[in-house]
Amino acid sequence: MTAVLQIRDLTLGYRDLTLFHRLSMDIAAGTTLAVLGANGSGKSTFVKMLLGLMDPVSGNLTWPQGRPGDIGYLAQMTEFDRRFPIRVRDLAAMGAWRGFGYRTGLDAAARNRMAAALDEAGVLDIADRPLHMLSGGQLQRALFARVIMQDAPLILLDEPFAAVDQSTEAHLLSIIRRWRDEGRAVVLVVHDLSSVLDYCSHALLLGGQEATHGPVNDVLTPDRLVAQGYLSESQASWMFRGTHSTAEHANV
Numbered sequence: 001m002t003a004v005l006q007i008r009d010l011t012l013g014y015r016d017l018t019l020f021h022r023l024s025m026d027i028a029a030g031t032t033l034a035v036l037g038a039n040g041s042g043k044s045t046f047v048k049m050l051l052g053l054m055d056p057v058s059g060n061l062t063w064p065q066g067r068p069g070d071i072g073y074l075a076q077m078t079e080f081d082r083r084f085p086i087r088v089r090d091l092a093a094m095g096a097w098r099g100f101g102y103r104t105g106l107d108a109a110a111r112n113r114m115a116a117a118l119d120e121a122g123v124l125d126i127a128d129r130p131l132h133m134l135s136g137g138q139l140q141r142a143l144f145a146r147v148i149m150q151d152a153p154l155i156l157l158d159e160p161f162a163a164v165d166q167s168t169e170a171h172l173l174s175i176i177r178r179w180r181d182e183g184r185a186v187v188l189v190v191h192d193l194s195s196v197l198d199y200c201s202h203a204l205l206l207g208g209q210e211a212t213h214g215p216v217n218d219v220l221t222p223d224r225l226v227a228q229g230y231l232s233e234s235q236a237s238w239m240f241r242g243t244h245s246t247a248e249h250a251n252v
Helices: 043-051 088-099 108-121 138-148 166-183 193-199 221-227 234-238
Strands: 001-013 017-029 032-037 058-062 072-074 156-159 184-189 203-207 210-215
Touching: 001 043, 017 184, 017 203, 017 210, 032 043, 032 193, 043 156, 043 184, 043 203, 072 138, 088 108, 088 138, 108 138, 108 166, 138 156, 138 166, 166 193, 193 221, 221 234
Parallel strands: 032 184, 032 203, 072 156, 156 184
Antiparallel strands: 001 017, 001 058, 203 210
16 A cells, blocks of 8 residues: 555654663554553654654654645644534634635535535534533544545544544544545544454554554564553453454444
8 A cells, every 4th residue: 555654764753851772663644543651651742753753853754745735633622622613614614714715714515525525524504503502522523524625645633532422433433434436544642442353453552662563463463562551461451351353343
């Protein structure tokens, strides 16, 4: 598969803290990468580095096809102020800001794309509702509509399933599968290990100043999860009881 981004010998951290050393990996088109780790292991810092908001301590990032003009990004919901006085459709339209003309809004084609994005995300019927009236699940669907409008080859989702019910999570996962099938690379920062096993092809496990990357079944083993501080031994024993392989769960 074609690499969207190549990472070589990456060390990430701050002045007095190294989060992990010498990570080398490719993020390929058509793959879904889960980023996991205990609190403070560097998950959100890794996303910020991909977005160009901070520099690594050392190492190189190479974009074989050129850095995308736009990277689809969904921040943690806690970083979003729903008191901002706009409607659902205005939030979705922000994803197409590169198509705005001088002193003009969206053209007819972009408005049609926005309607399709709102419909796919399941918020077309509340497109004129102000953000402060939305539930957590409705807001997350609206934010997904904005990402759909970005139409980017690389999509970064930071805790996309936080504060949503199972029905909304299943709906959002169907959008992620569509992105993957279209050949986009999707990076998800997640806490729920079960969703990773079921829907992601690759994993990046952070913790203990290490970064382990590879296919889900190779990375998310009980021993590795314990060694890098993601699970305790008792949690790993309970979660993986009676499990010999998770191969049937990946790439659904």
